[in-house]
Amino acid sequence: MSFVNSRRVGVFSGIVFLSISLWLCASVPCLAEEVQTLLIGDAPPLTGAAAAWGIAMTRGNDPLAEKINNQGGITVGGKRYMIKIDRYDTKGTAHGGASAANYFASKGIKFACFWLSAPGAAGQPICEENKIVTTHGGYTRTLRMAKYSFGCVQTPAEFIHGLLRYLGQAHPEIKKIGMIAANDESGKSTDQTWQKFAPMYGIKYLGGEFYPPRTTMDYVPMLKRLLALNPDALTTDAAPPAEVALIVKQVRQLGYKGMLMNETQTDANTLNDIAGQYAEGFLTQGDVDPNSPVAPPQMKQFYKAFISKYPPEEWKLLSIMAWDNLSILLQAIQAANTLDPTTVAELMPKLTYDTNWGPVKFGGEKTYDGWNHQLLIPVWLTQMRGGKSVFLKMVGHD
């Protein structure tokens, strides 16, 4: 009896062993095909004074991650990866930027998107030390001198040449330009750009008037100081869209008749909401109406995706930027076919990227003393006319 039982146990054990072996053999290819997760760090300001921009940014990279994941993710080195955005709220502060970088490093994240100058600059040394390839949506020049950092937002240094050439042709009467800007990294860096380049085009730069960032609502006293210098044109560089719109409203209410402009992207929605009729004639760049015939097809597609998820009046150029910054990282990873950050960072300046603005490349060696990690997007000059942003001309880089 016990013999029979032992035999039965032996047979049973054999069957079990065989089954497990078969299952293991069968599952080895499955394991090789297993979809993994690629964490991408994202460091926008989601609370605090810059929260409105941060939320607009998430509305750019979230739809892209969703679209890629719906298509089955990306393939790198024979493995399939789903994209997961690991977000850290910087509150728009330097302290928040450093904390975000430490958080990404502690989680072993190797690719990240940073937003705004102060958080980006504070997080940069940590990202560099931990070899985190970072696309930056901030202005300051300090972001633009490192190996793993990529400047993905157009700064005045990129489009000032095109703008000044355009002004020379279309508005030769403009000889003196003043600037009102936030008293922060972006404002000061923009001031230096104007000081450096305006004289090259025969323009006298009257200097900048700086206001406390993110809290100022009354620009009238600063504007009065600027207007006392009789500028032919005023630029609101380095100010975010809503602040630009409020400055436009207040300076026009003071009776200023000269040209008003901003080269750092604002949008017709915000200008209409806040400045209303005072926005007429405002010159800017990048504010391309996604419904207009000149809008690039990629932008039209993104706009469709955007309004299917969010209210159309919430459309902001910042969302386009966020989509592109993540897209550029992912395109580079796929082209490099590896997750090694050094290989990806070395390849990035050599590639051409498919963006909302069409195909673009990195460059900027001349402006940034040999550093070629600056994205060079064509400058789309637009002007507010009758409450709409009208495309004027596309101007190239220097």
Added chain:
Amino acid sequence: MELIAVTIDGVTIGIIYAFVALGLTLIFSVFDTINFAHGTLYMLGSYLTWYFCVQKGLNFFVSCIIAVLILAMIGVVMERFLFRPLPRGHLPGLMLSTGVALALPVIVLVVFGAKEKGIPSVFPGTVDMLGIRISLERLALVPVCLVLVFGLIAFLRYTGVGKTIRAVSQDSEAAELYGINIGYVSGVTFAIGTALAGLAGALVAPLFMLTAEMGGAVIIKCFIIIIVGGLGSMAGAITAGILIGIVENVCTVWMGSEIAQMALFGCLILILLVKPRGLFGDT
């Protein structure tokens, strides 16, 4: 002439500061605590006005009235369910209101959306007086605010409810002994205080842009105003509000905005050194 123009600009802004500070000082005088959420209630006043005016297409002034009434109701609810159950003293109210001040902007972002808002100009155009150009919108604020401020003062001085508020602010225990319903007075005071913040927010909505964080900068200035004017003093809040508005404007025009910010805090330090209880504070 330029000095007059800059001073008028300063008065228009100062009177708004004074208006917000009035509500803050009124609540302080009864509750003996600083309501840190006051700036966010100012913001809420702007947002509600925008909602009724732009989203619902109502007249701006009707929108203002609805916003103020809603804010007054919010004040009653806050007082009854948040502040009244708290133990007496500065700290619990301070902590609670700080929590409300942090939470409200996030709620506003979720409810009204992330995009900054604006209300079209109610009085577009400018007025030229003796070579000085002032926006009509700003100028219109001065008489409106003055009427409201004097109305409030008259209410506190001559009406029964106003007198009970003053009695409670002077000595709540003695007032209670005289049969004054402290709970009722607290509720009314909070409602008036929040309504004032909401009204200030509503009035500036066409002048400025609306962001969920717009209350932060205003509340700092209000603290300066009520300290300079004297904690709990109505006359102090009005005088200091206008004074701070003028100092800020004049200093910015002549010395730049960085110096103007320093000048504000310089004023505060100076007043604290010379009159520690403020210009109109009890000695």
